[in-house]
Amino acid sequence: MTTTTSQESSPTALPTAPGAPGAVGADVSEEEFTARLAPLRREILAHCYRMTGSVHDAEDMLQETYLRAWRAMRGFENRSSLRTWMFRIATNTCLTHLEGRKRRPLPTGVGAPPADPRDQPREDTSVPWLEPLPDRLVWSSPPVDPAESAVGRETVRLAFVAALQHLTAQQRAVLLLRDVLAWSAAEVADALDLSVAAVNSTLQRARAHMANVQDVPPLEPTDPRHRDLLARYVAAFEAYDVAAIVELLAADVVWEMPPFPGWYQGPAAVGHLIATWCPATGPGSMRLVPTAANGLPAYGLYMRGDDGVHRAFQLQQVTLGADGVRHVTVWFGAELFARFGLPAALGPEEGVARAV
DSSP states (O other), X not given: OOOOOOGGGSTTOOOOSTTOTTOSSSSOOHHHHHHHHGGGHHHHHXXXXXXXXXXXXXXXXXHHHHHHHHXXXXXXXXXXXXXXXXXXXXXXXXXXXXXXXXXXXXXGGSOOOOOOTTSOOOOOTTSOOOOOOBHHHHOSSOOSSGGGOSSOGGGSOHHHHHHHTTSOHHHHHHHIIIIISOOOHHHHHHHHTOOHHHHHHHHHHHHHHHHXXXXXXXXXXXXXXXXXXHHHHHHHHHTTOHHHHHHXXXXXXXXXXXXXXXXXXSHHHHHHHHHHHOOOOSTTSEEEEEEEETTEEEEEEEEEOTTSOEEEEEEEEEEEETTEEEEEEEEEOHHHHHHTTOOSEEOTTOSOSOOO
């Protein structure tokens, strides 16, 4: 899972001699400070998202991290890289935020068996559900080589972040600092005010739990066959052809849709759910617009109202497997669409121009 090289080789590492050119601490303007830290914003946002499971909270933690760093700037002694210093502040900011807060699960992580699609789904807004991460916040455009990205896609996969929610906040911090940011046990111990032995013990427990709950890696939609599968998936929804949707689902497909705590398994159950409880009335009721969440294809689904206007209805993240669509996570709420850069309603010519 390690995706980052040693912090001290980072291009943001600063001279260690006090008062050296470029050193942070003495007479740095707010503009220079902001410019120096700008390259770290996406990485720190992703780190805060992994810690909190919420984009809203992650953005708040990012702002708090920069505020704390600005206030503490004169105390920065250049004994470590600026990057290491910033991630230390971000991690402890998240740990403070998480004190006394509930974890953010997906419906599949609550522990209940699959729901009966014949029963009407009921919302549970008392649970702080796991939120999707818009790709646009961490990757302004897809890198030519995914390995070149500062934020590895596998480190923000929904399955990985959902698995992190089963850990304590301290276990999350230790696992992320050691296995994602590639810190040494001594660096983690210093950042979290723990002993090295405590770090190693916490890491061992965290890794053991993650090994039990992590999902199978998804297929990337780079193969023409996978892109064709997504195109047919979109076409089936826009035609409200439930039989065609079911045909595209893997035998062990899982469908979940927070804030509804029920989740569904198997093509027949998912098909029954869509046919029974979806408010679409026929072809043209739904239109899908492509986006991306957590490094995977996603679609903003717009539902046609009585006035003929298609308005934001739900956001679907689609995970592909070897034998079809194997997992769909659906979120409701028009506010999500703005976060993904999607409009609240579609004009007559707007919609899907491509599958991914």
